[in-house]
Amino acid sequence: MHAIGLTTIIPGLLVGVFAVFMSKRNPNRIANGFVLEIAVLLCLNGLFFLLWDPVDYSSPINAIIGVVYTAFLAIYLVLGVALLANGVYTVRREGVSLSHALPFAWGIALVFIAYWFLIGPGNSVEMVDELTGNVLSILTKFMQYIPFALLGAWFSNDICYKTRKKPEREYIIALGCGIRKDGTVTPLLQSRLDAAIKAYEEGGRQAKIIVSGGQGADEVVPEARAMADYLLSQGIPEADVLLEAKSTTTEENLRFSRTIIDERGGAEHLTIATSDYHCLRAAMYARRLGINASCVGGHTAAFFYPAAFFREYIALIMRNRYAVVLFFVLTVIRFWLTNVGILPEGLI
Numbered sequence: 001m002h003a004i005g006l007t008t009i010i011p012g013l014l015v016g017v018f019a020v021f022m023s024k025r026n027p028n029r030i031a032n033g034f035v036l037e038i039a040v041l042l043c044l045n046g047l048f049f050l051l052w053d054p055v056d057y058s059s060p061i062n063a064i065i066g067v068v069y070t071a072f073l074a075i076y077l078v079l080g081v082a083l084l085a086n087g088v089y090t091v092r093r094e095g096v097s098l099s100h101a102l103p104f105a106w107g108i109a110l111v112f113i114a115y116w117f118l119i120g121p122g123n124s125v126e127m128v129d130e131l132t133g134n135v136l137s138i139l140t141k142f143m144q145y146i147p148f149a150l151l152g153a154w155f156s157n158d159i160c161y162k163t164r165k166k167p168e169r170e171y172i173i174a175l176g177c178g179i180r181k182d183g184t185v186t187p188l189l190q191s192r193l194d195a196a197i198k199a200y201e202e203g204g205r206q207a208k209i210i211v212s213g214g215q216g217a218d219e220v221v222p223e224a225r226a227m228a229d230y231l232l233s234q235g236i237p238e239a240d241v242l243l244e245a246k247s248t249t250t251e252e253n254l255r256f257s258r259t260i261i262d263e264r265g266g267a268e269h270l271t272i273a274t275s276d277y278h279c280l281r282a283a284m285y286a287r288r289l290g291i292n293a294s295c296v297g298g299h300t301a302a303f304f305y306p307a308a309f310f311r312e313y314i315a316l317i318m319r320n321r322y323a324v325v326l327f328f329v330l331t332v333i334r335f336w337l338t339n340v341g342i343l344p345e346g347l348i
Contacts, residue, residue, distance in 0.1 A: 005050030012042030027163035028283035033155025080110030102310035161279035161297040171270040176213020176223035183221045191298030196273035212244040212253040
């Protein structure tokens, strides 16, 4: 087992170095967080094989590993209960919708995983017949992989908005979202604008802020108008605020704002101000449009963040569905190789 541990840790360290290099070279890629996560998982599995004693199950090291594994499942349980509570609170406060129900659904899944491996059939093969146990164990293992996929996306997003370049001195694009019925900005939109103001101040108040957002069917004014009014109320000079009031999606926000920038002579680099959970997808759209940009993220209320991030994760999956299919195939191969004895059972 020691040999397996070393041959797992060494690649893990090399992948970790590669992840750091990738993130510094281009922080706006979704792959960054997943490569970093793979490095961590390889190192954890390598450490497991270095310490685990397959002969003496009563050894102190094995007991410690058992405690760590139980604590890991307990975290699933606590997180699952928290997501259940968050789902109920969000639906009661914001209304019923698929995105608001996602935390609740995932909370059920996490609680089930914790039950299955702590006190359920996953903890005792004698509780169910072999076929049922194998099927349910495989399904549960797949459910265990989903949190790692979510964590990888979260890492990627975090790398994106925490590695911004120098303070902006050219253009800041503030992305719109829904406004109130009276035409004023919501707390979520205000946080995006506050992030834009902070970047504007850091850059010596030399940038132009483009507020981007059209008018929805239920909105009394274009989002860009409401955003501009807020900026003016915060002391931003009117000459430094440019309006883009036609867009209805993030991609249109960036495309139409780029048209304004090009008409004014272009820019080498710009900053996108959006919500913290939305930075990665905005940066990916920008890269696809050939825009050299970094992101700043406005704070999102804690109660709303899980629903927002789950919705964002689904959008990222749809944009990267081929990578998701590859991830699924590799997971199936790993399970098969483990079941036929080619690969050893690991910690993860």
